Amino acid sequence: MKPRYERPVLVRHGLGGANKFGALPGLRSMKTFEGIPVDELVRQYGSPLFLFSERILRDRYRELKDQLARRFANFTMAWSYKTNYLGAICKVFHQEGAWAEVVSGMELKKALRAGIPGRQILFNGPAKSAADLDLAFREGVRVHFDHLDEILLAEKTASALGIVPEVGIRVNISELPVPTWDRFGFNLESGRALEAVRRIVRRGKLDLRALHAHIGTFIQEPDAYRMAAKALGKFAITLEAEEGVRIDAIDLGGGFASHNTLHAQYLPGEEATPSFGQYVERIAAGFDEAYDGPEPPHLILETGRALVDDAAVLISTVLGNKRLLDGRRAVIVDAGVNILPTAWWYRHEIHPAQDFYGTAEPTVFFGPLCMNIDVVRDRIMFPPLQVGDRIVIGHVGAYNVTQWMQFITDRPNVVMVSSRGEHGLIRRAEDFETLLAQEEIPSWL
Amino acid sequence: MNPDPARLRDLAISDSGFVFDPFTGYTFTVNATGLAILQALKEGLSLDLIVRRLQDSFELEGDEDLARDVDEFCVRLRDQKLAR
Numbered sequence: 001m002k003p004r005y006e007r008p009v010l011v012r013h014g015l016g017g018a019n020k021f022g023a024l025p026g027l028r029s030m031k032t033f034e035g036i037p038v039d040e041l042v043r044q045y046g047s048p049l050f051l052f053s054e055r056i057l058r059d060r061y062r063e064l065k066d067q068l069a070r071r072f073a074n075f076t077m078a079w080s081y082k083t084n085y086l087g088a089i090c091k092v093f094h095q096e097g098a099w100a101e102v103v104s105g106m107e108l109k110k111a112l113r114a115g116i117p118g119r120q121i122l123f124n125g126p127a128k129s130a131a132d133l134d135l136a137f138r139e140g141v142r143v144h145f146d147h148l149d150e151i152l153l154a155e156k157t158a159s160a161l162g163i164v165p166e167v168g169i170r171v172n173i174s175e176l177p178v179p180t181w182d183r184f185g186f187n188l189e190s191g192r193a194l195e196a197v198r199r200i201v202r203r204g205k206l207d208l209r210a211l212h213a214h215i216g217t218f219i220q221e222p223d224a225y226r227m228a229a230k231a232l233g234k235f236a237i238t239l240e241a242e243e244g245v246r247i248d249a250i251d252l253g254g255g256f257a258s259h260n261t262l263h264a265q266y267l268p269g270e271e272a273t274p275s276f277g278q279y280v281e282r283i284a285a286g287f288d289e290a291y292d293g294p295e296p297p298h299l300i301l302e303t304g305r306a307l308v309d310d311a312a313v314l315i316s317t318v319l320g321n322k323r324l325l326d327g328r329r330a331v332i333v334d335a336g337v338n339i340l341p342t343a344w345w346y347r348h349e350i351h352p353a354q355d356f357y358g359t360a361e362p363t364v365f366f367g368p369l370c371m372n373i374d375v376v377r378d379r380i381m382f383p384p385l386q387v388g389d390r391i392v393i394g395h396v397g398a399y400n401v402t403q404w405m406q407f408i409t410d411r412p413n414v415v416m417v418s419s420r421g422e423h424g425l426i427r428r429a430e431d432f433e434t435l436l437a438q439e440e441i442p443s444w445l
Numbered sequence: 446m447n448p449d450p451a452r453l454r455d456l457a458i459s460d461s462g463f464v465f466d467p468f469t470g471y472t473f474t475v476n477a478t479g480l481a482i483l484q485a486l487k488e489g490l491s492l493d494l495i496v497r498r499l500q501d502s503f504e505l506e507g508d509e510d511l512a513r514d515v516d517e518f519c520v521r522l523r524d525q526k527l528a529r
């Protein structure tokens with residue numbers, strides 16, 4: 001029998017190595033998503049296509065919750081809306097028991113509209129308007145403050161309503177083994193957090209109850225959480241002893257890494273990412289160091305990407321092949337950084353959605369935008385692809401369907417698949433009418 | 446224009462598709478199709494004859510564009526300075 005024809009390939013060694021046998025480490029053909037053929041889903045919903053697994057969302061949530069339950073008597077997970085605020089995604093997490101963590105008036109309204117009681121909503125972020133604060137206080141939402149002007153505005157708003165709402169402040173910590181963010185909240189070590197507390201107490205218009213910190217994102221060093229938990233714990237104890245403030249909640253924000261791989265990272269995320277157990281153990285160790293004796297306060301986490309990233313894939317279709325001057329094979333696909341901004345952060349996992357054969361080569365995946373920056377993956381050993389073939393881009397659940405943009409093309413359908421084989425739209429694709437609907441042409445033109 | 450067969454004859458090409466260029470020291474891997482084209486170019490065959498040889502040697506689906514593939518492969522050889 002004659003060998004099957006394969007397009008001719010020439011690979012120079014030292015470019016990442018050639019693999020003649022197609023059996024690429026880590027590469028597998030992903031013809032189904034949660035048991036449903038990718039082809040069938042694309043036929044129904046089009047390409048590109050975001051697919052979310054309800055099962056993985058719930059599994060990830062329960063995994064973290066179980067770990068927390070082993071260590072803490074009193075804890076809450078608040079779903080970080082900005083990570084993915086599609087109603088269906090929020091609903092799954094709220095069904096699992098999550099509170100809502102919001103960072104804008106829009107997100108606040110979204111949580112309220114979803115029926116989340118105000119006392120289960122946490123309102124963070126550096127930009128809250130008087131109207132946002134008014135709504136939050138009326139609904140009993142806990143607001144965490146970022147800066148002094150915001151506290152002033154909140155005091156005015158609360159006084160006008162004739163209430164003294166329970167609030168928190170965001171604290172940033174310098175002494176951590178990770179790059180620290182000092183732009184959010186009040187710094188701990190320099191004494192600014194203490195000043196802010198004293199100010200709130202002195203004026204008596206707000207009832208300070210919570211300390212909040214979000215120490216960064218995609219933190220691969222779990223010990224940073226021990227240090228943050230310890231620092232906030234000690235600060236809470238000091239406040240109680242010296243200022244008469246009873247802190248009833250310590251919110252450590254989000255920041256756990258998902259199973260993605262950062263551009264600068266050597267080991268793939270599947271191997272390098274700490275488990276939920278490791279993070280939680282470190283938080284518990286930090287509380288143990290701060291509280292020898294008294295019960296630590298209610299622990300809140302606002303985990304975002306680590307809960308949702310791994311639950312979604314993006315299906316994309318090959319539009320063309322070409323050869324770059326440096327020898328890399330370039331593949332143009334119909335999904336670009338317009339709908340996958342996390343490609344700037346991550347070396348996203350990519351798999352073929354059909355059987356593959358042939359020589360693997362260093363390959364770059366370009367999106368469909370007429371822009372040099374539209375690179376989905378700049379180098380991956382990949383078997384040949386034909387026009388119309390599909391790829392499955394992994395770990396895309398966090399931030400993409402909130403940060404995506406409408407740039408020269410419509411945003412595509414987003415679908416959820418249940419563990420029982422049901423599937424349905426959770427966000428309808430935009431179309432030409434969506435584009436025009438927002439525009440106006442002024443009468444003088 | 447086909448690449449100059451004389452230059453190609455200087456390359457060491459193994460049956461498994463390993464290619465060594467003694468002038469630069471670079472090594473390459475070609476797949477079975479690439480190997481067949483390289484051999485045919487060394488023999489000085491024309492594009493038509495190379496396409497016919499590929500048709501005889503491989504199982505085809507029917508929608509391949511062999512002439513384009515051979516053309517692109519020659520460009521690739523020139524890019525890598527394996528051909529003039």
Ligand SMILES: Cc1ncc(COP(=O)(O)O)c(C=O)c1O
Pocket residue numbers: 080083101124125214216217218253254255256302303304305306398
């Ligand atoms: C205040 C706050 N909480 C939680 C999160 C969620 O973070 P992550 O997705 O890293 O878990 C963020 C994200 O930026 C945030 O700013």
